[in-house]
Amino acid sequence: MNWIITFLKSSIGKKLLMGLTGLFLCTFLIVHLIGNLQLLKHDGGMAFNTYAVFMTSNPLIKFVSYGLYAIILFHAFWGLYLVSQNKKARPVQYAAYNGKANSHWTSRWMGVLGTMILAFLVFHMWGFWAQYKFGEVPYTIYERNLATGEITFANFEGEIAGKMERYISNDTEFTIVKDLYVVVADAFQELWIVILYVLSMGALAFHLVHGFSSSFQTLGVHHKKYNALIKGIGVWVFGVIIPILFAIMPIYFKFFI
Amino acid sequence: MKINLKVWRQKNNKAKGELKDYKVDHVSPDMSFLEMFDVLNEELITKGDDPIAFDHDCREGICGSCSMHINGRPHGPLAGVTTCQLHMRSFSDGDTIVVEPWRAGAFPVTKDLSVDRTAFDRIIAAGGFISVNTGNAQDANNLPIGKEQADEAFMSAACIGCGACVAACKNASAMLFVSAKVSQLALLPQGQPEAKMRVMAMVNQMDAEGFGSCTNTGACSAECPKGIDLSNIARMNREFFSANLTGK
């Protein structure tokens, strides 16, 4: 196994770890986005809340999510470690350095953008994940008419075992669930939080404009025929569409609800 | 033309350096950048000052000696040329130009604008060759190599080892230099027998020299006077993975 360590300790191996974890996080973003799009459904948060329960109860998903947290932390701190290593490679800085003449600024600011994203993640996890897990989150009861599909909901004052209970009675489906949706909706009433989220999505966008295609280069995927495609996905899907969709959510809650 | 210069002066590797101001009058637009330095040095010598040390030799863009970081860019404002091929017509009368040596821990300053690039030689010595002793070769045409492949190998082999890639890179990474040699030999059938050993040895030496790692900014290739392509770096990454995953 020595060879693996030697391999990963080399400069290219270190970068490989960044590239692979980065790409993994890109795929997670897609999953996370699909889940969060439930917030935009007009169902009083039922879909979103049941999704949240699923994500935090399914043993396989739980396992994956702990892996995900580890990878996020690894990607972040490994990145910071590489930045510090790379700084050492140039002990004396230039008095004049015209980086914009030869490279895109996103590629030179990955460490800063990444740190912004890390700070955002801390805030994001504290605000929602920790609240959901440890904070006082209200319960809501949803009544869905199975014949018409119509949903009504109200606060639930009683107690249930676990995060969710679901039963059917009189052609109506009752769902009592821990209401993360209301936490989200409340949080996004604060303008500063909305601004923070939108700006952070900006940082994410620019991080991915370079990061996505860069990880392919690190993996050795570079071919005239496909470079434009990879770059295009990096810019348009990960740099524009995904961050915008994420950013729409706080704006939606603040201004359209 | 009149040109103002801010030039890095540093007596030797151990001394502290600083930017000093100089004025050069009577600069002709047809002069090369180095000829402008010749004129300045001539003046400094006449005045009894120490002339500015800088590396240069062929003055036609092929030896890779010249190594000035001009206004924040290696080899100055033009793409695809070395400092010796940069002419003063690329500047305007009254310009202030900042001239510094290549900055990298692996390229310590020798004096003023001259740096020590022997790290590159050690990387080549680690594996940038095909092990064929003199006299062992078969007839050259016994090994046909497709034109496109030969041309691609040539494009990689065109590297002049000036170090502009390291100078331009925000991480002072030597990936473009190393990958150009790895690529040249990986593209040719002659290079195959020791391809895995080569890439591992060269990357190992590159890391030992203290160059930074590659973050794919592309600055190296953009500033390379010979236009060495980023595909070389991707190829070296592939070669390195395959060597590590499948080699001995």
Next chain:
Amino acid sequence: MSNILDSKIPEGNLNEKWTKYKSSVHLVNPANKRSLEIIVVGSGLAGSAAAASLAEMGYKVKCFCFQDSPRRAHSIAAQGGINAAKNYQNDGDSTYRLFYDTIKGGDYRAREGNVHRLAEVSSSIIDQCVAQGVPFAREYGGLLSNRSFGGTQVQRTFYAAGQTGQQLLLGAYSALERQVGMGQVKMYSRHEMLDVVTIDGKARGIIARDLVTGKLERHFGHAVLLCSGGYGNVFYLSTNAMGSNVTAAWKAHKRGAYMANPCYTQIHPTCIPRSGDHQSKLTLMSESLRNDGRIWVPAKKEDAEALRKGTLRPTQIKEEDRDYYLERRYPAFGNLVPRDVASRAAKERCDAGFGVNATGEAVYLDFFYNMTEKYGRTEATKKGIENPSAAQLKEFGAGVIKEKYGNLFDMYKQITGVDPYEEPMQIYPAVHYTMGGLWVDYNLMTTVPGLYALGEANFSDHGANRLGASALMQGLADGYFVIPYTIGDYLAEEIRTKSISTDHPAFVATEKEVEDRIQKLLNIKGIKSVDHFHKRLGAIMWDKCGMARNAEGLKSAIAEIQQLKTEFWSNVRVPGDANEFNQELEKAGRVADFIELGELMCKDALERNESCGGHFREEYQTEEGEALRDDVNFAFVAAWENQENGWKLHKEDLKFENIKIAARSYK
């Protein structure tokens, strides 16, 4: 005549000499090789190839170069190609033909034995380089491509775009670095050899200066190989690199090595003309361009005058008003006459008032015809276009030209600011190569036992004029395929010689001399810079010992150079001190040697009362202005011995047993 000048050419038939020599030369067994040390000075094609090959054989090698890396030696700048008698093109090439072309091209002033050996090993060089991974140009079928060069009627030149020297040197450099990595070669970059140490008449080491710290170092070797290149920079302006110098060879000369044919200088016909007084060097445009470029000046003087004033563009001159003077004078070889002939013809036209730039010293090298008619039409045919327009022809042709010479065209545009795809290039001859050098025998040994000279540093293979693409061939031949054999002949006798301590009095004394000289240079503290003297020397040499020479000019040049020498040693200013990185001090030492060499070159040129190759004496020419050789009185190698008060001439007679010596005609 002194019997020291024994060329040691083996007996026997010309084409058996080298084979026989190789099978009978003394050998050194592998165990003994490990205890024999060899010093190689210079890391160009000859030096790198020799150092690598000798190390591969098991010798302990130390290699020195003044550049910061051995890869920067000036061989790297060679553009066009390397000759080899492969006959891959099936156009009648052979070892004999390459041999014959080289002897003839050298105007019958080279040794038959050496040149034939060079032609014999030429093929192996290509094989070796390809095996090393040198990416030569290839055809679509995967086989090697060739082009033609001046002075030949076959296509035998192998090339890698316009960077052949670079690719060959990087090949040799990689072989060298491989040995460095294995510990067989110890590399000393940024070190300059400043003297040879001789003990009991044999070369036993060198004194080198660490250019970074300024420290003088003593290095012992059982043999010393000088692969230090040519001395074209004696002219100040040349196509040589700024650092190219004669110092190593000159120090050897001072220690007893004879200097042969120093006046044979090659003036290359296709260089970018001078633009002003600030110029520090001249840039070559590869001879390969003459494959596709046609050289001309206006036929009418008034057109030339208008061009010089800038009121007329060359493209406005009609076909019938152009004088393609090479095609006119030499219909058989046309634009591909040898370099000396092409250079003199350009000078003749410019002297007659047909020069085309402001200085009056430029002619045109025009690609338009071949770009459109040759390549443009072929490409159009390939594309199935029957009646291509002029614009199409140009576009297609430019594509081909770009592929063949792209980097040269870019370089030209970069330097002059003129686009050669649109307007013809301006060119003028410039100093490029020196055929003369240290006298060596068949073993490449100088007159000092144990001291060898390889590549451009020796005089042996090119006679009075070198053919294009032959310098790379010779450097690599000497390094890869000649010295590994011939050095055994000497070292076989040295196996009992133990390493000599560098505390030996000879080392101490030589180092002292070097140190004294450095101190002397620093202590003059005059008012003129080193470059000032170098420029003046260059002007004297170019005016009086350049493309055309005459007795009167040479005599006055000698007097002027002697005067310059006195002035240099009393008025030069070398700033800084000895114990630091001091580029002015380096230059000062080199220029001091150039001054002495310049005098010897003029003396040699004055002595040679004939015209041959690169040596053109105005007194000796035919009515048509061609060089007039004197084979009765001057078919010899002039080898100059340095003596206390001047030089003594030794003559090595040249015997032509296999070639009928004849007037050289390219008509």
